[in-house]
Amino acid sequence: MAKKRVIKTNYFGELEIDEEYIFKFKDGMLGFEDLHDYILISEESTAPFKWLISVDEPEIGFPLLSPWHIDVYYDPGINYDLEKQVLFVVITLEDENGEMSANMKAPVIFNIEKQTGEQIILPSDKYTTNCVIAKKQKTIKE
Amino acid sequence: MLVLSRKIGEVITIGNSIQITVLSYDRGVVRLGIEAPKSVPVHRKEIYEKIIQINRQAAKTQLMALKDAIANSNIKFSHLIDEDINSIAIKKLNNKE
Numbered sequence: 082m083a084k085k086r087v088i089k090t091n092y093f094g095e096l097e098i099d100e101e102y103i104f105k106f107k108d109g110m111l112g113f114e115d116l117h118d119y120i121l122i123s124e125e126s127t128a129p130f131k132w133l134i135s136v137d138e139p140e141i142g143f144p145l146l147s148p149w150h151i152d153v154y155y156d157p158g159i160n161y162d163l164e165k166q167v168l169f170v171v172i173t174l175e176d177e178n179g180e181m182s183a184n185m186k187a188p189v190i191f192n193i194e195k196q197t198g199e200q201i202i203l204p205s206d207k208y209t210t211n212c213v214i215a216k217k218q219k220t221i222k223e
Numbered sequence: 224m225l226v227l228s229r230k231i232g233e234v235i236t237i238g239n240s241i242q243i244t245v246l247s248y249d250r251g252v253v254r255l256g257i258e259a260p261k262s263v264p265v266h267r268k269e270i271y272e273k274i275i276q277i278n279r280q281a282a283k284t285q286l287m288a289l290k291d292a293i294a295n296s297n298i299k300f301s302h303l304i305d306e307d308i309n310s311i312a313i314k315k316l317n318n319k320e
Contacts, residue, residue, distance in 0.1 A: 092286035112275035113282065127289050129300055141282045144289050150300045173281045174292050181292050184281075187274045202266050202274065210273050215296035 090139040104198040145169035167191045181215040
C-alpha cells in the first residue's frame with residue numbers, strides 16, 4: 082500500500098524506504114533549504130548518534146545526538162511535547178584536532194505524529210553553536 | 224534597500240505585526256527593540272550564518288570518521304536520559320525490515 086522510495090546512501094547501502102518514514106522538513110535544514118525529505122537512521126557502530134539522511138541527496142547526512150547525552154540539564158526554553166516530539170542536536174567533527182562539537186543553539190525537532198522536522202534557533206543565549214563535547218585523547222592505547 | 228532615518232524612541236513598522244524601536248545609540252552601537260509574532264524568528268545575522276556553516280560541515284561527515292572520533296575520544300554518554308523517547312523514530316524506521 083505505502084509508496085516506497087529507493088535511495089543509494091554512501092554508508093548504509095541501498096535503502097528501500099516507505100514514504101511514511103520520511104520526515105518532511107518544510108523549510109529544510111539551515112543552508113539546505115531545498116532539501117525537504119529526510120530519514121533518521123540508527124547505526125549501531127556510531128550509537129548513540131543517529132544519522133539524518135537526505136532522501137533527495139543521500140550523500141548529505143547529519144550526525145545527530147540527543148542534547149541530554151551532553152547536558153542532562155539542557156533546557157531549550159521552548160514549549161514542546163515529549164509525547165510527540167523528539168529533539169536532537171547536530172554534531173560536527175573538527176578536522177584538525179579530532180574535536181567533536183554540538184550545536185546546542187539550533188536543535189532539530191522531529192514531530193513523530195506528523196512525520197515533520199525543523200531546525201530552530203533558540204532565543205536564549207545560554208547555548209552555543211559549537212559546544213565542544215569531546216577532545217581526542219593524546220595517548221591512544223594500542 | 225529602503226533607507227530611513229530614525230531618532231531614539233522612534234519606531235519602524237514592518238507589515239501589521241512587526242515593530243522595531245530605536246532604544247539607544249552609544250559609541251557606534253545601536254540598540255533596537257524588536258516586537259514580532261512568535262512565528263517570525265528574529266536573530267542576529269552572524270548566528271544564522273554560523274549555523275549554516277556548521278550544517279555544511281556536519282553534512283559531509285563520514286561514517287568512519289565519526290566512528291574513529293567516538294573510539295578515540297574521551298566522550299562519556301549520560302545514561303540518565305530517557306532513551307525510549309529519543310528512539311521512537313528509530314524503532315519505527317527499523318520496523319520496516
